[in-house]
Amino acid sequence: MTETDMRRAFIDALVGVAPDIDPGSLGEDEHIQRDLGLDSMDVLNLVASLHDRLGIDIPEADYPQIATLALAVPYLQAAGASGQG
Amino acid sequence: MSQREKLEARSGPAQDANAPWSEVPGLIDAPGGSVNIAYEAVDRHVRHGHGADTALLWFGAEGARRALSFAELAEQTARFANVLRAHGLDRGDSVYALMGRVPELYVTALGTLKAGLVFTPLFSAFGPEPIRTRMEIGGATVLVTTEALYRRKIAPWRDQVASLRLVLILGDDAPEGCVALGPGLAAAVSTFEPVPTRPEDPALIHFTSGTTGRPKGAVHVHGAVLYHAFSGRVALDLKPGTIYWCTADPGWVTGTSYGIIAPLVNRAMMIVDEAEFDLQRWYETVQRERVEVWYTAPTAIRMMMRSGQKAAAPYDFSSLRFLASVGEPLNPEAVIWSEAVFGQPFHDNWWQTETGGIMIANRPGMRVRPGSMGTPLPGIAAGIVERDGDGLHELGDGEVGELALRPGWPSMMRTYLGEQTRYDKCFADGWYLSGDLAMRDADGYFWFVGRADDLIKSSGHLIGPFEVESALIEHPAVAEAGVIGIPDETAGEVVKAYVTLNPGYSASEDLERALRGHARSRLGPAVAPREVIFRTTLPKTRSGKIMRRLLKARELGLPEGDISTLETDES
Numbered sequence: 001m002t003e004t005d006m007r008r009a010f011i012d013a014l015v016g017v018a019p020d021i022d023p024g025s026l027g028e029d030e031h032i033q034r035d036l037g038l039d040s041m042d043v044l045n046l047v048a049s050l051h052d053r054l055g056i057d058i059p060e061a062d063y064p065q066i067a068t069l070a071l072a073v074p075y076l077q078a079a080g081a082s083g084q085g
Numbered sequence: 086m087s088q089r090e091k092l093e094a095r096s097g098p099a100q101d102a103n104a105p106w107s108e109v110p111g112l113i114d115a116p117g118g119s120v121n122i123a124y125e126a127v128d129r130h131v132r133h134g135h136g137a138d139t140a141l142l143w144f145g146a147e148g149a150r151r152a153l154s155f156a157e158l159a160e161q162t163a164r165f166a167n168v169l170r171a172h173g174l175d176r177g178d179s180v181y182a183l184m185g186r187v188p189e190l191y192v193t194a195l196g197t198l199k200a201g202l203v204f205t206p207l208f209s210a211f212g213p214e215p216i217r218t219r220m221e222i223g224g225a226t227v228l229v230t231t232e233a234l235y236r237r238k239i240a241p242w243r244d245q246v247a248s249l250r251l252v253l254i255l256g257d258d259a260p261e262g263c264v265a266l267g268p269g270l271a272a273a274v275s276t277f278e279p280v281p282t283r284p285e286d287p288a289l290i291h292f293t294s295g296t297t298g299r300p301k302g303a304v305h306v307h308g309a310v311l312y313h314a315f316s317g318r319v320a321l322d323l324k325p326g327t328i329y330w331c332t333a334d335p336g337w338v339t340g341t342s343y344g345i346i347a348p349l350v351n352r353a354m355m356i357v358d359e360a361e362f363d364l365q366r367w368y369e370t371v372q373r374e375r376v377e378v379w380y381t382a383p384t385a386i387r388m389m390m391r392s393g394q395k396a397a398a399p400y401d402f403s404s405l406r407f408l409a410s411v412g413e414p415l416n417p418e419a420v421i422w423s424e425a426v427f428g429q430p431f432h433d434n435w436w437q438t439e440t441g442g443i444m445i446a447n448r449p450g451m452r453v454r455p456g457s458m459g460t461p462l463p464g465i466a467a468g469i470v471e472r473d474g475d476g477l478h479e480l481g482d483g484e485v486g487e488l489a490l491r492p493g494w495p496s497m498m499r500t501y502l503g504e505q506t507r508y509d510k511c512f513a514d515g516w517y518l519s520g521d522l523a524m525r526d527a528d529g530y531f532w533f534v535g536r537a538d539d540l541i542k543s544s545g546h547l548i549g550p551f552e553v554e555s556a557l558i559e560h561p562a563v564a565e566a567g568v569i570g571i572p573d574e575t576a577g578e579v580v581k582a583y584v585t586l587n588p589g590y591s592a593s594e595d596l597e598r599a600l601r602g603h604a605r606s607r608l609g610p611a612v613a614p615r616e617v618i619f620r621t622t623l624p625k626t627r628s629g630k631i632m633r634r635l636l637k638a639r640e641l642g643l644p645e646g647d648i649s650t651l652e653t654d655e656s
Contacts, residue, residue, distance in 0.1 A: 018610070019602030033361050034146055039210060039610040040362045040388065041544060041576050060364045060392035 001054075001080055003073060010072050013049040017042050028070040056080055102450065105464025106315035106495070113311055113350065119281030122288055122310045123162055123199035126349035128279055130155045138326065139354045142374065143188050146360040151188060155352075158195065161270070163277035165196025168269040169227070172251050176201040176280065178226040179248075179290070182335075183207045183216060183234055186359045189255050189266070190335060193229045194345055198288055198307070201280030202227075205290040205302075208336025212609040213238045214556055215300070217246065219292045222502060223302050224248040231255050235263065284308030284495070290502060291338045293438035294549025296538040302502035305441050309342075309496035310350055312442045316496075317347030319462060320434055321378055322407045322449040327353040330370070331380040332362075337546060338438045339411055342496070343380055347442075353378075364392050368400040375404035382412040384544040386419045386431060387575045394426055402427045407449050409434055412545020413577040414533040417455035433458050435488075435533065437519060438547070439511070441496030445531050457530040458523075466491035469525050470516060477513050485534050488523040489516035539633045541570030543578050548612055550633060556607045557582055557614075560600055562590040567623045567631040568614060571640055582614035583636055583655075585623055592619035620655055627652040 032038045047058050056079045066072040113125045136156030143151045180197040197204040252263040259265040289305040317323040333340035348355040408431045415433040424430040434446035435458035447459035461467040469486040470477045480486040501508040522534040541548040550568035557566040565585045570578030604613035624632045
């Protein structure tokens with residue numbers, strides 16, 4: 001998956017869980033909980049949605065790695081490339 | 086020394102474990118018969134020579150660390166009380182706080198109480214609707230919040246809350262029409278004699294959801310602090326110097342009763358983490374700060390369990406001596422898991438916004454009965470009852486009925502604000518009726534069975550379906566809405582909505598998202614539905630009331646029960 005595809009997949013999953021987020025004004029470094037208002041259940045749903053879309057399992061310990069768009073895209077790319085996807 | 090001896094050595098000499106609050110000496114000072122929560126929680130310790138002890142150890146979401154001693158907390162709350170006075174506010178005025186878990190929240194709560202005003206915490210993740218409703222019901226005079234929260238959630242309707250006279254903004258700058266708190270605190274006098282409130286003077290209003298109608302503001306009094314002191318001691322093992330972490334947000338009653346008052350009045354050192362649940366951060370905090378007593382909720386515990394024992398293995402949890410859980414029943418597996426991982430089992434306990442304090446608990450020193458809420462605290466009389474006409478009768482061991490309590494403990498609510506009728510309905514034959522269904526076993530342990538009404542318990546928070554339905558039908562597409570809780574392995578229950586649409590709208594994935602987005606922006610993520618289902622009609626009674634019970638039974642594949650009142654069925 002290209003970086004652009006991965007970015008789109010992450011944003012789609014995020015907005016699917018929290019449709020109050022405007023994908024057009026999403027900042028690279030906005031924290032999904034502190035800035036975008038996701039709660040813990042939303043984060044679990046985001047992880048489940050990413051799994052469904054990308055086939056990538058994200059262990060709990062790695063949740064901080066998907067806390068912003070800037071962190072999530074390279075993390076998901078690396079996870080996808082390592083054969084999980 | 087065996088583990089048990091070590092524990093006993095740390096715990097000090099045993100008191101009479103069965104003495105009720107009225108027989109335990111020295112829980113509070115109550116000078117001259119007055120009782121002020123802020124005095125008992127803070128100033129008293131300074132007066133008794135413990136001003137240098139740490140009261141609050143705070144961790145910012147971005148890595149900051151700040152410790153406040155009892156003396157510093159006394160000074161800051163004095164400054165805050167003086168700021169309120171300088172604005173001409175006085176007893177009876179109502180101060181609301183809307184902010185995350187920052188030190189100023191604790192200063193606001195205790196400073197307000199010190200000045201004899203009534204304090205109401207609001208959960209900062211609430212959307213504008215629940216905030217506004219709660220401010221209107223409570224007649225908020227003052228709101229203390231941050232600039233970001235003010236602009237996002239308050240500013241558009243601020244002028245419509247007639248009672249609101251002052252908005253204080255944390256920091257040194259404030260938007261138009263608001264006052265910056267920073268300069269006011271800096272200029273204020275650093276001493277303030279706590280107002281000698283009487284035990285029955287109102288201190289706190291905590292909102293809780295109703296199955297119909299608006300949220301209810303449960304009024305609690307200053308005298309409640311006696312029970313917070315007592316229950317903190319007997320149900321959570323809090324002692325002077327105990328390193329204690331309650332993970333609850335003060336926007337919910339646990340985060341105030343046991344996240345501010347009980348630890349401070351017992352002179353424990355309370356840890357406050359601004360950040361939301363983060364597995365590694367939590368484990369690191371327990372290890373690094375040598376947390377001794379940890380009070381959290383089943384949802385968080387189940388999140389820890391999801392990550393497995395391996396994720397916990399690198400950490401040293403040997404400092405933990407007592408773990409407790411509240412909010413919804415803790416499943417037996419979680420009790421067993423925690424014993425294996427932390428060396429201590431989580432002790433479930435039960436209480437409500439209305440009761441103000443822990444009523445039933447698996448207490449320190451008691452054998453935990455996994456899956457049970459425990460036994461009533463000393464002095465608390467609990468029973469299982471069944472309503473029959475105007476009265477009720479008690480049920481025997483092993484029978485399922487409504488969990489009821491004999492009122493009289495100090496932290497019991499005194500009324501629902503402005504709703505005497507709804508308050509009166511909570512009582513019958515000298516019992517307070519909790520609305521929870523439960524069972525008592527032959528050994529006196531109580532077991533939660535379910536809610537007797539339509540209220541939803543999600544991540545330990547009570548959610549009123551009516552509030553969610555009201556927000557949904559404000560969307561132009563929605564004609565009717567029925568909201569229920571469906572079981573979820575992590576959150577206990579999650580909110581699910583069934584809606585019918587107005588002419589001109591049709592069901593689609595985009596509309597489903599739009600409705601959830603609408604609900605989230607109004608209600609906040611904790612309250613908004615996680616799923617919206619479209620229907621042509623909803624099951625209704627002859628009087629037009631949506632039968633949530635039926636929606637739920639069908640969702641879960643359970644028997645539909647009595648459907649004699651069903652007029653229009655679901656389609």
